[in-house]
Amino acid sequence: MSARPAPWSLDERRARVLLARSAEPYDEKVQALVADLGPVDLVGHALRDGRTPGGVGLERLSARLPRAAELDEDRVCRTLGARLLVPGDAEWPVALDALGAPPWCLWVRGPLALDEVGERSVAVVGARASTAYGEEVAVRLSFALAERGFTVVSGAAYGIDGAAHRAALSADGPTVAALAGGVDVPYPRANADLIAQIGARGLLLSETPPGGAPARMRFLARNRLIAALAAGTVVVEAGLRSGARSTAREARELGRHVMAVPGPVTSVMSAGCHEEIRAGATLVTDAAEVAELVGRVGADLAPVKRGQVLPEDALPDEQRRVWQWLRPRSSVDVDELVVRSGLELGEVLVALGELEDLGLAEQLLDGWRRAPGGGHGAGGRRGRG
Amino acid sequence: MSARPAPWSLDERRARVLLARSAEPYDEKVQALVADLGPVDLVGHALRDGRTPGGVGLERLSARLPRAAELDEDRVCRTLGARLLVPGDAEWPVALDALGAPPWCLWVRGPLALDEVGERSVAVVGARASTAYGEEVAVRLSFALAERGFTVVSGAAYGIDGAAHRAALSADGPTVAALAGGVDVPYPRANADLIAQIGARGLLLSETPPGGAPARMRFLARNRLIAALAAGTVVVEAGLRSGARSTAREARELGRHVMAVPGPVTSVMSAGCHEEIRAGATLVTDAAEVAELVGRVGADLAPVKRGQVLPEDALPDEQRRVWQWLRPRSSVDVDELVVRSGLELGEVLVALGELEDLGLAEQLLDGWRRAPGGGHGAGGRRGRG
Numbered sequence: 001m002s003a004r005p006a007p008w009s010l011d012e013r014r015a016r017v018l019l020a021r022s023a024e025p026y027d028e029k030v031q032a033l034v035a036d037l038g039p040v041d042l043v044g045h046a047l048r049d050g051r052t053p054g055g056v057g058l059e060r061l062s063a064r065l066p067r068a069a070e071l072d073e074d075r076v077c078r079t080l081g082a083r084l085l086v087p088g089d090a091e092w093p094v095a096l097d098a099l100g101a102p103p104w105c106l107w108v109r110g111p112l113a114l115d116e117v118g119e120r121s122v123a124v125v126g127a128r129a130s131t132a133y134g135e136e137v138a139v140r141l142s143f144a145l146a147e148r149g150f151t152v153v154s155g156a157a158y159g160i161d162g163a164a165h166r167a168a169l170s171a172d173g174p175t176v177a178a179l180a181g182g183v184d185v186p187y188p189r190a191n192a193d194l195i196a197q198i199g200a201r202g203l204l205l206s207e208t209p210p211g212g213a214p215a216r217m218r219f220l221a222r223n224r225l226i227a228a229l230a231a232g233t234v235v236v237e238a239g240l241r242s243g244a245r246s247t248a249r250e251a252r253e254l255g256r257h258v259m260a261v262p263g264p265v266t267s268v269m270s271a272g273c274h275e276e277i278r279a280g281a282t283l284v285t286d287a288a289e290v291a292e293l294v295g296r297v298g299a300d301l302a303p304v305k306r307g308q309v310l311p312e313d314a315l316p317d318e319q320r321r322v323w324q325w326l327r328p329r330s331s332v333d334v335d336e337l338v339v340r341s342g343l344e345l346g347e348v349l350v351a352l353g354e355l356e357d358l359g360l361a362e363q364l365l366d367g368w369r370r371a372p373g374g375g376h377g378a379g380g381r382r383g384r385g
Numbered sequence: 386m387s388a389r390p391a392p393w394s395l396d397e398r399r400a401r402v403l404l405a406r407s408a409e410p411y412d413e414k415v416q417a418l419v420a421d422l423g424p425v426d427l428v429g430h431a432l433r434d435g436r437t438p439g440g441v442g443l444e445r446l447s448a449r450l451p452r453a454a455e456l457d458e459d460r461v462c463r464t465l466g467a468r469l470l471v472p473g474d475a476e477w478p479v480a481l482d483a484l485g486a487p488p489w490c491l492w493v494r495g496p497l498a499l500d501e502v503g504e505r506s507v508a509v510v511g512a513r514a515s516t517a518y519g520e521e522v523a524v525r526l527s528f529a530l531a532e533r534g535f536t537v538v539s540g541a542a543y544g545i546d547g548a549a550h551r552a553a554l555s556a557d558g559p560t561v562a563a564l565a566g567g568v569d570v571p572y573p574r575a576n577a578d579l580i581a582q583i584g585a586r587g588l589l590l591s592e593t594p595p596g597g598a599p600a601r602m603r604f605l606a607r608n609r610l611i612a613a614l615a616a617g618t619v620v621v622e623a624g625l626r627s628g629a630r631s632t633a634r635e636a637r638e639l640g641r642h643v644m645a646v647p648g649p650v651t652s653v654m655s656a657g658c659h660e661e662i663r664a665g666a667t668l669v670t671d672a673a674e675v676a677e678l679v680g681r682v683g684a685d686l687a688p689v690k691r692g693q694v695l696p697e698d699a700l701p702d703e704q705r706r707v708w709q710w711l712r713p714r715s716s717v718d719v720d721e722l723v724v725r726s727g728l729e730l731g732e733v734l735v736a737l738g739e740l741e742d743l744g745l746a747e748q749l750l751d752g753w754r755r756a757p758g759g760g761h762g763a764g765g766r767r768g769r770g
Contacts, residue, residue, distance in 0.1 A: 128738035133649055158734060181750060188748075189719075190734070213750035239742050262647030262659060264518055265670040274647060277668045285650040285659050334574075349543060349575070353513035357624050363573075365566060365598035 013086050014073075015039040016104040021068035021209050022046075022061055026221045030061070031101045039104060076210050080184050082109040091115045096228050098254050103207035103225065109183040110203035112151075112174055114229075117203070121151040121176070122294055123230035123251070125223075125244040126160025126237040131269050134237030137261050138163040141234065144287030146173020150294070153178065153230045155222060156198065160236045160244070162191050165198055175202040176229065180222040181214035182206055223247040232257030232294035234284060238272030245272050248281065257293050259284045315360075318343060322351040323360060323370070331367030398471050399458075400424035401489040406453035406594050407431075407446055411606045415446070416486045424489060461595050465569050467494040476500045481613050483639050488592035488610065494568040495588035497536075497559055499614075502588070506536040506561070507679055508615035508636070510608075510629040511545025511622040516654050519622030522646050523548040526619065529672030531558020535679070538563065538615045540607060541580050541589075543573055545621045545629070550583055560587040561614065565607040566599030567591055608632040617642030617679035619669060623657030630657050633666065642678050644669040700745075703728060707736040708745060708755070716752030 010018075016039050023030040033042050037052065045052050046061040047069075077084050085092050085106045095118040096102045108114055124142050126134060142152045142164040152168035154161040156177035168175035175198055179187070183204045186192035198204055207225065208218055223243060227233055227250035238244040238260075251258045258281040263270030277283050284290050315323060318341075325340040326332055332340075337348050352368055355361035362371040395403075401424050408415040418427050422437065430437050431446040432454075462469050470477050470491045480503040481487045493499055509527050511519060527537045527549040537553035539546040541562035553560035560583055564572065568589045571577035583589055592610065593603055608628060612618055612635035623629040623645075636643045643666040648655030662668045669675050700708060703726075710725040711717055717725075722733050737753055740746035747756040 127742075129735045129742070133651070137650060158738060185750065187750065214748060215750075216747045216756070219748075241742050241744075243742075261650060262655075262662075262668070263650075264648055265522060265646060266518070270647075271670070274668055274670050277647075277662065278674075283647070283659055283662045283668065285656070289663075350514045353543060354624075357512075357514065357626055357628075359626070362601050363599065363604075365570065365572065365600075371601070 010040050010044055012038075012040055012088075013084075013105075015043040016086050017073050017084065017209075018043050018065055018068050019104045020207060021071070022064035024217065024221070025101065025103055025207050026217050028101075033058075034104070077107070080109060080210055082107050082183050082210065085114065093118050093229060096225070099224060099228050101224075106205050106207055107183045107210060108203055108205045110199045111201065112176065112203035114176075114203060114205065117151045117153070117174070117176055118229060118231065120149060120295065121153050121230045122290055123153040123226045123233040123247065124160070124164035124236060125154055125226060125233060125247045126164075126235055127239055127242050127244060127269050127272075128158040128161075129239070129269065130159035130163070130237050131263075131267060133263060133267070134160055134261075134269055135163040137263075138236045139167040141236065141261070141287050141290065142167035142175075143171045143173075145290060146171035146175070148287060148291055148295075149173070150291065151176060151230075153226055155179070155219075155226055155247075156187075156191055156195050156204075158188055158190065162194055164236070165194055165202075169197055169201060177202070177204050178222050178225045178229065179204055179206040179214065180208065180218040182208050182210040182212040184210045185212065185214065187214040219243060220246055224250040227251035227256060228254055230256065232259060232290065234259040234261065234290055235273050235276055235281070236261045237263065237267075237269040238276070239268055240271050240275065242272045245276065248276055252280075257282065259290060259293065261285065315355075315358075318347055319351045319354055319358075319360075322348055323355055326355075326361055326368055326370045328370045328372075331364045331369045333367035337368070395425050395429055397423075397425055397473075398469075398490075400428040401471050402458050402469065402594075403428050403450055403453050404489045405592060406456065407449035409602065409606070410486065410488055410592050411602050413486075418443075419489070462492070465492075465494060465595055467492050467568050467595065470499065478503050478614060481610070484609060484613050486609075491590050491592055492568045492595060493588055493590045495584045496586065497561065497588035499561075499588060499590065502536045502538070502559070502561055503614060503616065505534060505680065506538050506615045507675055508538040508611045508618040508632065509545070509549035509621060510539055510611065510618060510632050511549075511620055512624055512627050512629060512654050512657075513543040513546075514624070514654065515544035515548070515622050516648075516652060518648060518652070519545055519646075519654055520548040522648075523621045524552040526621065526646070526672050526675065527552035527560075528556045528558075530675060531556035531560070533672060533676055533680075534558070535676065536561060536615075538611055540564070540604075540611055540632075541572075541576055541583065543575065547576050547579055549621070550579055550587075554582055554586060562587070562589050563607050563610045563614065564589055564591040564599065565593065565603040567593050567595040567597040569595045570597065570599060572599040604628060605631055609635040612636035612641060613639055615641065617644060617675065619675055620645040620658050620661055620666070622646070622648065622652075622654040623661070624653055625656050625660060627657045630661065633661055637665075642667065644675060644678065646670065700740075700743075703732055704736045704739055704743075704745075707733055708740055711740075711746055711753055711755045713755045713757075716749045716754045718752035722753070 046058040050062045051057050091114050093114050138160045146168040151174040153176045154164045165175050177198045181187050183206045186195040223246045227247050233251040235244045248258050260273040260276040260281040321341040431443040435447045436442050476499050478499050523545045531553040536559040538561045539549045550560050562583045566572050568591045571580040608631045612632050618636040620629050633643050645658040645661040645666045706726040
């Protein structure tokens, strides 16, 4: 306890940590006082006077600060293998300064350097109660983004968040989890192993001090950090009132790219994504489209999506079985194709529709034939694989 | 045959029918000549001189016109119960005049008046090789649009088109099918019953003369009629090279509303829809959103989608079983909830996530509790369903 500094020797770093220990980052009254007085004077007045020079009472802060001041924060960090960052530190991410209420300080834990994350990073967020579809999409997207060298930022929650982090780690890519509780508080507990992995190979960060519980309002405050740290935010699945939509809203307000993945209109877990797209978010279906929007101009152009015009021998089995019985000039009727191909009527009709879409078959009044020139001379339209 | 008029007695109506019988509507050379000379002079020159006054050869037209002139079109129409429309007729839809190459004439068959269709109509189009998902969406959408008094316009093809017409008929709503072949040529044959129903209760139309085959290029030409007749076009499912996308392109060029329904990004039959949305089409998920865009200003506003905040006793079974074991203040951990609720761990976690989304549960560090005020005082946020 003898190391406890006198209040009047406060430096900015220590004032910020004491603030983070004594008030919530979403407390608008404290935010306004910090904006007005700065952290050093605010904490100084709270410790000395219990009120601001303008007469605003600081009872709550005054009551909490002494206990916070007893903590040896250096020792806490050493014990946890964490680092404490404040604005002005080399590792402080300037991206956070765009926030209306930037964090007073951040605790980070892991080998990544936080200031190097922002340039090429995508937040992949979504519902906790995700569907198998949403998780599959989150995995595909994050894996491919990590392979392209993008850092995947998310919140380590159940569902989409966890799938995104896991996929980035699988691709040996960098990944950052912004936590609502302290960097030493793995939450949800079912993701404790994942969170430990992110801390060992990527980066955990939080503005909640070590030991702090992941309370509800801290989740909402945490979402603004995810939005600010990433160059763009992709919502993979979200109910209409999902927290992921608050991340998208923060990203929009910060002028970051906001993207959403569509899904079945019959799925309530895609309803929030569809509303985001209707409100202006960019619809994205794969990592190439995300990279094109978020990445370096010119370096990350998504290939134009075109229909595949495959050579006939590369057709899927059912299409090939139908196609081989079509003639170049005269028509063959559907009944004959059913007999020849050995397929069901429905399968033949589907295959014919697909062949026509591929430019390989043509409908006539009395049946079908091979389309003139179909599948040839169309090499320039060939899909990417 | 004695009724055959001399070439020099051609009126506009007869000239247009002869043109439709002798040239294809997508023949740009003939289109240019019609734009230049008008139908009467063009047909007159072809019959008399075999060339235009400017010296353009009309051999092909000249060779075909005499045989067309032998037909008694009135009798054809009477036999089929069809009507022949040309611009200037009361039933001619003015919407078609927006086309760069309007049809020379139209054959229509059915009780609807074509000129009354345009005001409140939506084209619902999509892939022939549709999925169960796409058909379900087409049915929901078209049924609800028909119930709201919108005419559903489509192409009577397999898949989405057929589902759209059938749903409109089920709702006792008006529906119009634009055919690529003649109005007496039911194609595809598997939809013959459906096409007969549309002719009996709605309207069939075609610019291909009776008896004409539904050839490939006629499908593409037909798509522009669908786009022009409807106030807006919704693509429900489409592969990247689907014909439905040509309808959307025509609609866009005509300044009509273009909409697309999203689907799983893993489905090739939604890939064309997603590309349309990325290119500017409006994402729509239900009939209310379509009606809002296409309908009368003010009369068809879609309700704002909000998350449902249900009273606790209206919760789905699993959520209710979890919620009843949560306490208002102190936390209950997940293991206890598994034991109490009799649900699996995964089910409990999903239910907790949903309860939190509903504002009814709150995560703490060591478990869950009922959210303070959750589900109460939130009546204004209650969903519509």
